[in-house]
Amino acid sequence: MIQFRNDMTADLVRHNASDRSVADAARVSTIGSQASESESNDSGLINFLMRERHGSPFEHNQMTFLVSAPIFVWREHMRHRVGFSYNEESGRYKKLEPVFYLPDNTRNVVQQGKAGKYEFVAGTNFQYALIASDFRHVCEDSYDRYERLMENGVAREVARMLLPLNIYSSAYVTLNARSLMNFLSLRTKAEYSMFPSYPQREIEMVALGYEAHFAELMPDTYSAFVKNGRVAP
Amino acid sequence: MIQFRNDMTADLVRHNASDRSVADAARVSTIGSQASESESNDSGLINFLMRERHGSPFEHNQMTFLVSAPIFVWREHMRHRVGFSYNEESGRYKKLEPVFYLPDNTRNVVQQGKAGKYEFVAGTNFQYALIASDFRHVCEDSYDRYERLMENGVAREVARMLLPLNIYSSAYVTLNARSLMNFLSLRTKAEYSMFPSYPQREIEMVALGYEAHFAELMPDTYSAFVKNGRVAP
Amino acid sequence: MIQFRNDMTADLVRHNASDRSVADAARVSTIGSQASESESNDSGLINFLMRERHGSPFEHNQMTFLVSAPIFVWREHMRHRVGFSYNEESGRYKKLEPVFYLPDNTRNVVQQGKAGKYEFVAGTNFQYALIASDFRHVCEDSYDRYERLMENGVAREVARMLLPLNIYSSAYVTLNARSLMNFLSLRTKAEYSMFPSYPQREIEMVALGYEAHFAELMPDTYSAFVKNGRVAP
Amino acid sequence: MIQFRNDMTADLVRHNASDRSVADAARVSTIGSQASESESNDSGLINFLMRERHGSPFEHNQMTFLVSAPIFVWREHMRHRVGFSYNEESGRYKKLEPVFYLPDNTRNVVQQGKAGKYEFVAGTNFQYALIASDFRHVCEDSYDRYERLMENGVAREVARMLLPLNIYSSAYVTLNARSLMNFLSLRTKAEYSMFPSYPQREIEMVALGYEAHFAELMPDTYSAFVKNGRVAP
Numbered sequence: 001m002i003q004f005r006n007d008m009t010a011d012l013v014r015h016n017a018s019d020r021s022v023a024d025a026a027r028v029s030t031i032g033s034q035a036s037e038s039e040s041n042d043s044g045l046i047n048f049l050m051r052e053r054h055g056s057p058f059e060h061n062q063m064t065f066l067v068s069a070p071i072f073v074w075r076e077h078m079r080h081r082v083g084f085s086y087n088e089e090s091g092r093y094k095k096l097e098p099v100f101y102l103p104d105n106t107r108n109v110v111q112q113g114k115a116g117k118y119e120f121v122a123g124t125n126f127q128y129a130l131i132a133s134d135f136r137h138v139c140e141d142s143y144d145r146y147e148r149l150m151e152n153g154v155a156r157e158v159a160r161m162l163l164p165l166n167i168y169s170s171a172y173v174t175l176n177a178r179s180l181m182n183f184l185s186l187r188t189k190a191e192y193s194m195f196p197s198y199p200q201r202e203i204e205m206v207a208l209g210y211e212a213h214f215a216e217l218m219p220d221t222y223s224a225f226v227k228n229g230r231v232a233p
Numbered sequence: 234m235i236q237f238r239n240d241m242t243a244d245l246v247r248h249n250a251s252d253r254s255v256a257d258a259a260r261v262s263t264i265g266s267q268a269s270e271s272e273s274n275d276s277g278l279i280n281f282l283m284r285e286r287h288g289s290p291f292e293h294n295q296m297t298f299l300v301s302a303p304i305f306v307w308r309e310h311m312r313h314r315v316g317f318s319y320n321e322e323s324g325r326y327k328k329l330e331p332v333f334y335l336p337d338n339t340r341n342v343v344q345q346g347k348a349g350k351y352e353f354v355a356g357t358n359f360q361y362a363l364i365a366s367d368f369r370h371v372c373e374d375s376y377d378r379y380e381r382l383m384e385n386g387v388a389r390e391v392a393r394m395l396l397p398l399n400i401y402s403s404a405y406v407t408l409n410a411r412s413l414m415n416f417l418s419l420r421t422k423a424e425y426s427m428f429p430s431y432p433q434r435e436i437e438m439v440a441l442g443y444e445a446h447f448a449e450l451m452p453d454t455y456s457a458f459v460k461n462g463r464v465a466p
Numbered sequence: 467m468i469q470f471r472n473d474m475t476a477d478l479v480r481h482n483a484s485d486r487s488v489a490d491a492a493r494v495s496t497i498g499s500q501a502s503e504s505e506s507n508d509s510g511l512i513n514f515l516m517r518e519r520h521g522s523p524f525e526h527n528q529m530t531f532l533v534s535a536p537i538f539v540w541r542e543h544m545r546h547r548v549g550f551s552y553n554e555e556s557g558r559y560k561k562l563e564p565v566f567y568l569p570d571n572t573r574n575v576v577q578q579g580k581a582g583k584y585e586f587v588a589g590t591n592f593q594y595a596l597i598a599s600d601f602r603h604v605c606e607d608s609y610d611r612y613e614r615l616m617e618n619g620v621a622r623e624v625a626r627m628l629l630p631l632n633i634y635s636s637a638y639v640t641l642n643a644r645s646l647m648n649f650l651s652l653r654t655k656a657e658y659s660m661f662p663s664y665p666q667r668e669i670e671m672v673a674l675g676y677e678a679h680f681a682e683l684m685p686d687t688y689s690a691f692v693k694n695g696r697v698a699p
Numbered sequence: 700m701i702q703f704r705n706d707m708t709a710d711l712v713r714h715n716a717s718d719r720s721v722a723d724a725a726r727v728s729t730i731g732s733q734a735s736e737s738e739s740n741d742s743g744l745i746n747f748l749m750r751e752r753h754g755s756p757f758e759h760n761q762m763t764f765l766v767s768a769p770i771f772v773w774r775e776h777m778r779h780r781v782g783f784s785y786n787e788e789s790g791r792y793k794k795l796e797p798v799f800y801l802p803d804n805t806r807n808v809v810q811q812g813k814a815g816k817y818e819f820v821a822g823t824n825f826q827y828a829l830i831a832s833d834f835r836h837v838c839e840d841s842y843d844r845y846e847r848l849m850e851n852g853v854a855r856e857v858a859r860m861l862l863p864l865n866i867y868s869s870a871y872v873t874l875n876a877r878s879l880m881n882f883l884s885l886r887t888k889a890e891y892s893m894f895p896s897y898p899q900r901e902i903e904m905v906a907l908g909y910e911a912h913f914a915e916l917m918p919d920t921y922s923a924f925v926k927n928g929r930v931a932p
Contacts (some may be wrong), residue, residue, distance in 0.1 A: 070627065071541070071631070072557070072626070072627055074541070075537070075540070075541065075544075078541075078544050078545065079544065079552070081547035081548075081550075082547075084547075086545070091538070092666060101627065103624060103627075107624075109620050109621055109624045110619055110620065110621060111621035111622070111623070120621065123619070123620065124619075126618070127618060127619060127620055130614075130615060130618055130620070131615065131620060131624065134611040134614070134615060134628060135627070135628055137607075137611070138604075138607065138608045138611060138628040139628070141603075141604065141607065142604045142608070142630060145600040145603070145604060148596075148600070149596060149597065149600060152592070152593060152596055153576055153589070153590075153593060154575050154576065154589065154593055154596070154597060155575055155576060155577035155586065156577070157577070157666050158569060158573075158575045158597065160538070160631065161536065161538055161567065161569075161601070161630065161631050161632040162600060162601055162604040162605070162630045162631070162632060163630060163631055164608065164627065164628045164629060164630055164631075165537070165626065165627050165628070165629055165630075165631065166627040166628060200558060200623050
C-alpha cells in the first residue's frame with residue numbers, strides 16, 4: 001500500500017501568461033494608454049527590460065501549478081513569499097496518503113567541501129542500500145502508527161505529528177513570471193548564472209518543472225532571463 | 234486642446250478569474266490532488282470560505298486592468314501593496330497628455346461634521362463655478378508652461394514637476410480576488426459593510442469600475458463577499 | 467539523550483515597539499512633520515485607529531523573537547508572509563537536536579463535530595498512552611537512523627528527510643504590531659473575537675507567547691485590539 | 700509666505716538596527732538556538748551572506764525615518780512595496796503647507812542621449828531662469844487658489860487637486876536593511892554598481908539621506924553591500 005517515489009510533479013493547471021503581457025505593460029510606461037498593438041519588437045523590448053532590471057512589467061501574468069512534493073521541499077518552497085500564493089493539502093482536514101520520497105542512486109547523497117560551498121557526489125552501493133532500508137522502515141512504521149492512532153480516535157492533527165518529512169503533499173502554487181524568475185535564480189544551479197546558487201536537489205526538481213512550462217509559455221521572457229545570467233529583474 | 238474629464242475608467246485587459254479556481258484551490262486542502270472536478274456545490278463552499286475568512290483560495294486568479302485616473306487617485310491607489318502589480322505611464326519617459334479631472338456638480342464638494350467622520354454634501358452654484366474656473370486656469374497655465382519648458386530644452390522629468398495633481402495618468406493594474414476585495418472594502422462606501430469606510434469619491438469611482446467586472450467574472454465569490462459584509466477574507 | 471517537550475517558547479530578543487510610535491505615525495498624516503510630542507491622548511487616538519481600521523500606523527515598530535516549536539507548527543507559521551521575517555535552523559547546515567514534541571494529557575486530542583467546525587475534547591488514558599508510546603518509538607527510532615546515516619557518510623540534507631514532523635526547530639521571527647495582530651486574530655481562539663478562529667492548539671501556544679510580550683510592550687495598542695474584537699486593522 | 704526648497708530630508712526617528720542582528724539571525728540557521736554571543740567574526744559572516752545572496756538575515760532590524768520630499772518623489776518612492784511601511788501627510792485631513800521644490804543650478808536639467816540610457820547635463824542660465832520663473836508662478840498661483848477655494852467652503856480633498864507635483868509632503872518611512880539595500884541599488888547611481896541604475900536626481904537625494912544613516916548604524920553590512928557591487932541580497 002505504501003508507495004515510494006523519487007520524482008516531483010508541477011502540472012500547469014491554469015495560466016494567463018504571455019510575452020505580450022510583458023511588452024504591453026512596459027509600453028504603458030513609455031507610450032501610455034494609446035500603446036499600439038504592434039508586436040514589432042516585443043523580444044527586443046523584453047531583453048532591454050531584463051537587462052536594465054525593470055521588474056514590474058513581468059508581474060502582469062499568472063501561472064497556477066498543482067505541485068506534488070515531499071514536506072521537506074514545501075518547507076523551503078514556502079519561504080518564497082512575495083508574488084506566491086499557496087493552498088496546500090491539510091493534515092488537519094484530511095488523512096495524508098502513504099506516499100513517500102526515496103532518493104534513488106542518481107541522487108548524489110554525499111557532501112564534500114567546506115561550509116558554504118559544498119559539492120554533492122554519488123554514494124556507495126552500501127549507502128544507497130542503507131538509505132533505502134531506513135527510509136522504508138521509518139515510513140512504514142510511522143504510517144502504520146499514524147493510521148492506528150486515528151483508528152483509536154486520535155485526531156488527524158495529532159496523529160500526523162509523527163509522520164516523516166519525506167511524505168508527499170500537494171498544493172496549488174500561483175506565481176507570476178517575476179516571482180518565478182526569483183525562485184529559479186535561487187533554486188536551480190546553472191553554470192551560466194551570474195550568481196551561483198546551491199539549492200537542495202529536490203527543490204531544484206520542482207524548479208525545473210516550473211522552468212519547462214515557463215520556457216514554453218513565455219519564450220522571449222525565458223530566453224532573456226537565461227541570456228542575462230538568470231538574474232530576476 | 235486641453236481636455237477635462239470627470240470619469241474614471243477601469244478596462245479589463247486580460248483575466249484568468251473564475252469561481253471555479255477558488256473552489257478548486259480550497260479542495261486541494263481538504264481533498265488533495267485527487268480533487269474531483271464536480272462543481273456540485275462551489276457556491277456553498279465559497280460562501281463558507283468567505284465567512285470563515287479562509288483567504289488563500291481567493292488568490293489563485295488574476296485580473297489585469299488598464300486604468301485611467303488623476304494622479305491624486307493614483308497616490309491613494311498605490312498604497313495598496315500586497316497582491317497588486319502596477320505599470321504606470323511615466324512622466325520621465327513620455328510627455329503627459331493634457332487631460333485633467335474637473336469635478337462636476339454631482340460631486341459633493343463641501344465637507345461637514347467633525348474629524349474622523351466627515352460627510353460630504355453638494356456645493357453651491359458659486360462653489361462649482363469657482364472650482365471650474367480655478368481648475369481651468371491652473372491646468373491650462375501649468376500645461377502651457379510644461380510644454381514651453383520642454384520646447385526650451387528642459388527635461389521632461391523636470392518640467393512635469395509643475396503639473397497639478399488632477400492630471401490623468403494611466404496604468405496597468407494586476408490584482409487577484411483577495412487583494413481586490415481588500416481594496417473594495419476600504420475604497421467603497423456601502424450601507425451594509427461590516428466596517429464602514431470613508432473613501433474619497435474619485436478612488437471609489439475606480440473601485441466601482443473594478444467591482445462591476447469582478448461581479449461578472451466571479452459571481453459566487455462576489456455574492457459571498459457582499460453577503461458577508463464586504464470584509465476581505 | 468532524546469528529549470520530549472510539550473511547550474513552545476517565544477523569547478523576545480530585540481524590539482523597538484511602543485504605543486508612542488503608533489500615535490506619532492498617525493499624527494504625521496493629520497498634523498504633518500510638525501507633529502508635537504504631546505502624549506495627551508495617545509490611547510484615544512490608538513483606539514480610533516483600531517476601530518476605523520487605519521492599519522498603517524501599526525507598522526512602524528518591530529519585535530524579534532527567538533521561537534522554539536515543532537516543525538508542524540513552523541509549517542503553519544510560515545504561511546504568514548506579509549510583515550514577517552524568518553531565519554530558521556537549517557537541517558542542511560547543521561545536525562538537528564533530538565528534541566521532540568509530545569502532547570501531554572492537558573491537550574485535547576479527540577476531535578468532535580462536523581467538518582469546518584470541530585471541537586476538541588480530552589482523550590482517554592488509553593489514547594494518551596498510545597500517543598506517548600508511538601511518539602517515543604518513532605522519534606527514537608528515526609533519530610537513531612538519522613544519526614547512523616550521517617555516521618555512514620550520508621549528507622545531513624538527505625538523512626533528515628526521515629525525521630518526524632514533531633521535531634523542534636528554532637527560528638528568529640521578526641514582525642510588527644500589524645502583522646502580529648493578524649497572526650493573533652487567526653491563531654488564537656477567544657470568546658470575544660468578532661471572527662472566530664479554530665487554530666491548532668500548538669500554534670496557539672506560540673501565539674499566546676507573542677501576545678504576552680505584545681501586551682506588555684504596547685499596552686494601549688493591545689487593549690484597543692482586544693476591545694475591538696481582535697480584528698487586525 | 701510661500702517657501703522654495705531644493706533639498707530632501709530623511710531624519711532618523713527610531714531604529715533597532717545593528718550588524719549584530721544580522722549575524723545573530725544567520726547563526727540561528729547554522730548553529731540553532733544555542734548560537735553563542737561571540738562577535739568574533741561578524742563582519743566576515745556578513746560579507747559571506749551578502750556575496751552568496753542570503754537575504755533573510757538582513758530583515759531582522761528596523762529604521763524609521765521622517766522624510767520630507769516633493770510629491771513627484773513620493774510617487775516613485777511608494778512603488779517600493781516589500782518591507783516598506785508608510786504614513787504620509789494627508790491632503791484630505793490637513794491643509795498642505797506652501798513649501799515647494801525648485802531645482803537650483805546644480806541640478807542638471809537637460810537630457811541627452813537616446814531612450815533607455817539618458818544622461819543629464821547642466822542647463823543654460825536662461826533655462827534655469829525660465830524654470831525658476833515658471834515654478835514660482837505656478838506654485839504661488841495654485842496655492843492662492845487652493846486657499847481661496849477652502850475659504851469659500853470647498854473641501855480640502857477637492858481644493859488640493861490643483862496643487863502641483865513639486866509641493867512637499869512628509870511621511871514616516873519604516874524599512875529594514877534588506878528593503879533599504881534594494882532601494883539603494885535602484886535609486887542611486889554609483890560607478891561601482893554591478894547593475895547600473897538611472898534614478899531621477901531627487902529620489903536619489905532621499906536615498907543618499909538613508910544611505911548615510913545606514914552606513915553609520917550598520918557599518919559592516921554597509922561595507923559588504925558596497926564591496927559586493929551594491930546588489931541587494
